[in-house]
Amino acid sequence: MRIVVSTSSRTPIYEQIKTQVRASILSGEIAEGQFLPSLRQLAADLRVSSITVTRAYNDLEADGLIHGEHGRGFVVLPIDAQVASSALRTHVDDVLRELVAAARRARLSPPQVHDRLDEMWSHDE
Incomplete structure (x- = not known):
């Protein structure tokens, strides 16, 4: 961890x-x-x-x-798989809201954000 x-x-x-x-x-x-x-x-x-x-x-x-x-x-403790999955999705949604807000402040377009996300995703593999 x-x-x-x-x-x-x-x-x-x-x-x-x-x-x-x-x-x-x-x-x-x-x-x-x-x-x-x-x-x-x-x-x-x-x-x-x-x-x-x-x-x-x-x-x-x-x-x-x-x-x-x-x-x-x-x-x-034991965690129910559905509860865990739902909580993780909620967390991703929260982070995405923060990302959208930051991108708007930086005046980035959705395609620019997608490009950055694709770039970061490929570097994280």
């Missing part, structure tokens, strides 16, 4: 962590029964406060995606 946080983003760091871990769980990158990195380890890796990671993990637990096991850490 790779998590990237931006201190210059308007989105709080705990929310950035939560969103990225959620996407990793829903996509199956982190499997059911797998333990997440410890709070301290992830905080050290990301160079953030353990309180920040704790808040992200607690939110994920409240959402029913993970469960804290005393002395062992946080484990990924």
